[in-house]
Amino acid sequence: MDKKVMIQIKDLYKIFGKHPAQAKKLLSQGVSKEEILNKTGQAVGVQDTSFNVYEGETLVVMGLSGSGKSTLIRMLNRLIEPTYGTVIVDGTDVTTLDDDELRMFRRKQFGMVFQSFALFPHRTVLENVEFGLEIQEVDEETRRNKAQESLELVGLGGWGDYLPEKLSGGMKQRVGLARALTVDPAILLMDEAFSALDPLIRSDMQDELLKLESQVQKTIVFITHDLDEALKMGDRIVLMKDGKVVQIGTPDEILTDPATRYVEKFVENVDITKVLSAEDVMLKHQHVVTLKDGPRTALHVIKEFGLAGVMVVKQNRELVGYLSAEAAVQGVKNEDAWIDHICTQEVPTVPPDEPLKQIFPMVADSRDPIAVVDEKRNLKGVIYRGSVLAALAEQGEQMYDE
Amino acid sequence: MMSNIFNFELPKFPLDKITLAILDFLTEALAGVTKIASNFIETGVEGLGEGIIAVPTLVVIAVITFVVWKFIGRNLGIFALIGLLVTWNLQLWDATIYTIVLVLLSTILALIVGIPLGIWAALDDRVNKVITPILDFMQTMPPFVYLIPMIPFFGLGTVAAAFATMIFAVPPAIRLTNLGIRQIDKELIEASESFGTTPAQKLLKVQLPLAKPTIMAGINQTIMLALSMVVIAAMIGAGGLGGKVLAALTRFRPGEAFEAGLGVVIVAMLLDRITQNVAGRRRKSPAETE
Numbered sequence: 035m036d037k038k039v040m041i042q043i044k045d046l047y048k049i050f051g052k053h054p055a056q057a058k059k060l061l062s063q064g065v066s067k068e069e070i071l072n073k074t075g076q077a078v079g080v081q082d083t084s085f086n087v088y089e090g091e092t093l094v095v096m097g098l099s100g101s102g103k104s105t106l107i108r109m110l111n112r113l114i115e116p117t118y119g120t121v122i123v124d125g126t127d128v129t130t131l132d133d134d135e136l137r138m139f140r141r142k143q144f145g146m147v148f149q150s151f152a153l154f155p156h157r158t159v160l161e162n163v164e165f166g167l168e169i170q171e172v173d174e175e176t177r178r179n180k181a182q183e184s185l186e187l188v189g190l191g192g193w194g195d196y197l198p199e200k201l202s203g204g205m206k207q208r209v210g211l212a213r214a215l216t217v218d219p220a221i222l223l224m225d226e227a228f229s230a231l232d233p234l235i236r237s238d239m240q241d242e243l244l245k246l247e248s249q250v251q252k253t254i255v256f257i258t259h260d261l262d263e264a265l266k267m268g269d270r271i272v273l274m275k276d277g278k279v280v281q282i283g284t285p286d287e288i289l290t291d292p293a294t295r296y297v298e299k300f301v302e303n304v305d306i307t308k309v310l311s312a313e314d315v316m317l318k319h320q321h322v323v324t325l326k327d328g329p330r331t332a333l334h335v336i337k338e339f340g341l342a343g344v345m346v347v348k349q350n351r352e353l354v355g356y357l358s359a360e361a362a363v364q365g366v367k368n369e370d371a372w373i374d375h376i377c378t379q380e381v382p383t384v385p386p387d388e389p390l391k392q393i394f395p396m397v398a399d400s401r402d403p404i405a406v407v408d409e410k411r412n413l414k415g416v417i418y419r420g421s422v423l424a425a426l427a428e429q430g431e432q433m434y435d436e
Numbered sequence: 437m438m439s440n441i442f443n444f445e446l447p448k449f450p451l452d453k454i455t456l457a458i459l460d461f462l463t464e465a466l467a468g469v470t471k472i473a474s475n476f477i478e479t480g481v482e483g484l485g486e487g488i489i490a491v492p493t494l495v496v497i498a499v500i501t502f503v504v505w506k507f508i509g510r511n512l513g514i515f516a517l518i519g520l521l522v523t524w525n526l527q528l529w530d531a532t533i534y535t536i537v538l539v540l541l542s543t544i545l546a547l548i549v550g551i552p553l554g555i556w557a558a559l560d561d562r563v564n565k566v567i568t569p570i571l572d573f574m575q576t577m578p579p580f581v582y583l584i585p586m587i588p589f590f591g592l593g594t595v596a597a598a599f600a601t602m603i604f605a606v607p608p609a610i611r612l613t614n615l616g617i618r619q620i621d622k623e624l625i626e627a628s629e630s631f632g633t634t635p636a637q638k639l640l641k642v643q644l645p646l647a648k649p650t651i652m653a654g655i656n657q658t659i660m661l662a663l664s665m666v667v668i669a670a671m672i673g674a675g676g677l678g679g680k681v682l683a684a685l686t687r688f689r690p691g692e693a694f695e696a697g698l699g700v701v702i703v704a705m706l707l708d709r710i711t712q713n714v715a716g717r718r719r720k721s722p723a724e725t726e
């Protein structure tokens with residue numbers, strides 16, 4: 035691989051507290067994060083982390099809450115000071131820059147997008163978008179024009195004069211994105227940028243970012259706790275747990291190879307009676323729609339509960355098919371009255387006692403959820419890709435504790 | 437027999453003499469500074485007060501009414517008109533103007549000290565740690581405690597009153613400036629820093645504008661405290677409405693005391709409404725149509 039390394043992270047640690055050396059020593063002895071916090075009061079944010087980000091790639095950092103994703107991304111532009119280790123960006127060791135150099139570096143290298151948008155409420159949309167250039171003391175006309183350009187890039191050309199409070203969540207994050215793009219940074223840092231958006235808008239934004247990416251060719255570090263999003267956005271995925279990297283790989287590698295190893299390890303270590311089956315990981319009380327409901331009702335349910343789609347059943351809960359949000363939208367548009375016309379019948383199904391081992395490859399193959407049905411094809415529950423992983427992570431954690 | 441135990445004489449601790457010695461020393465040492473401050477305030481209050489009083493009263497009332505009506509609203513404009521006419525009619529005009537001028541001058545002094553201190557406390561945790569208990573302590577003190585130490589420095593009168601008022605009224609300006617900056621959403625600060633702002637850019641373009649509503653609430657509180665103090669400062673010879681109340685009370689003329697008291701209430705309501713209105717203002721989208 036002769037791709038250029040854009041960001042090189044080496045032996046990076048963040049330990050919150052006054053005695054990091056003590057905590058680091060304990061870490062090297064294999065003491066857990068929790069124990070260190072209880073014993074010494076030092077909170078480990080990130081530990082012993084090294085990896086590269088290549089120019090032009092989108093690297094997704096994924097992990098559960100508290101796994102250190104935000105801490106890690108903030109050490110790249112030193113919003114959080116690393117405790118140990120180095121971050122080398124485009125050949126410059128960021129950790130050695132003095133205040134002035136760091137400011138200059140932030141101005142030209144990084145654009146950052148935040149989970150709760152972080153738009154300045156006292157500035158109009160345009161004033162928000164031109165903020166970065168204003169800080170660089172670019173003259174007013176140039177920065178207005180540039181800001182307007184990036185607003186148009188995200189499809190909000192006509193909104194410059196509004197205050198952010200007038201915008202919906204999706205629009206706010208477009209502004210956040212435009213604000214980051216206006217300074218034309220080499221690297222975009224996105225900390226759960228889409229997590230606060232509801233699923234339909236979120237999927238739109240993902241598509242939009244993918245499109246933008248092909249136009250502007252930026253290196254993107256993208257944080258999420260959502261596997262679907264990670265798979266969709268990432269050229270490569272870094273999986274974090276307890277502040278440490280547990281896996282790095284392409285979406286395919288993450289889904290197939292390590293995942294099955296995880297399962298194997300899990301099966302050989304745990305008492306056979308505890309092995310999970312479909313029943314254990316399915317969501318039981320998912321919202322469904324029945325045949326008498328129209329596409330509009332279905333879309334309403336999807337929106338109301340923030341789903342990617344719903345299962346369609348007969349009155350007796352016998353499974354008919356699966357209706358994705360897109361299909362529902364399409365159905366409403368075409369004024370299709372019958373829900374069984376627009377839903378897909380090819381939804382994968384498993385019996386409740388199906389072992390998780392069998393379910394894994396199915397989840398990997400399909401974007402749609404899996405229906406859990408009994409002998410009479412009555413719907414018992416639904417399995418999402420995320421719910422399998424969540425269940426595994428939980429089990430893995432329990433294994434650790436034992 | 438029992439009484440013997442209680443009868444012996446304990447020599448009095450000479451706290452008064454010690455205090456006097458310290459005050460003497462300080463007065464001496466700070467003489468230069470206090471002199472300048474005295475001149476400044478005396479000419480300020482007197483010049484401004486007398487200047488306004490020299491203008492025909494009705495003109496002043498008309499101007500104030502117009503400004504309030506135009507910039508804040510009709511109702512408050514009408515209230516200003518009636519309130520000021522009442523003070524005029526009760527022959528409290530000079531006292532009212534004196535009180536307002538003294539309040540505003542002390543407030544300005546308090547803000548000149550308070551807002552920078554508040555900013556400093558917001559940006560530096562150590563400063564905050566030192567300042568917070570001092571402010572807590574200051575706010576538990578009854579107002580007249582501030583009057584006494586002023587006398588050795590400034591004598592009786594306007595200047596002592598202004599300084600006592602400034603010190604008494606400064607805590608909310610410090611506190612709310614500090615709070616206003618500290619309570620800004622952390623992501624907004626990070627957003628600012630991620631674009632490479634200098635501390636000054638961050639302060640001027642992000643922190644102060646976002647803290648403004650809270651700072652304005654602090655200014656409102658400072659003004660109200662200043663008014664209450666200016667009234668009480670009649671005890672050390674500040675004139676104005678407080679002076680009228682005090683004089684009427686000591687001569688046992690409840691009717692006059694009531695009139696002057698009404699004047700205080702009118703001034704209080706005016707100052708409060710005006711500053712609250714200014715504080716409560718929010719920016720409207722230029723794109724919004726009304």
Ligand SMILES: Nc1ncnc2c1ncn2[C@@H]1O[C@H](COP(=O)(O)OP(=O)(O)OP(=O)(O)O)[C@@H](O)[C@H]1O
Pocket residue numbers: 050077078079080097098099100101102103104105106259
């Ligand atoms: N300022 C801080 N002081 C002490 N501990 C902190 C601080 N910031 C983060 N931590 C700890 O560091 C760990 C990692 O936090 P971080 O915010 O990076 O996680 P995250 O992966 O972004 O989680 P989330 O998905 O909830 O945003 C957590 O255990 C957290 O409690």
Ligand SMILES: [Mg+2]
Pocket residue numbers: 103104105226
């Ligand atoms: Mg986070």
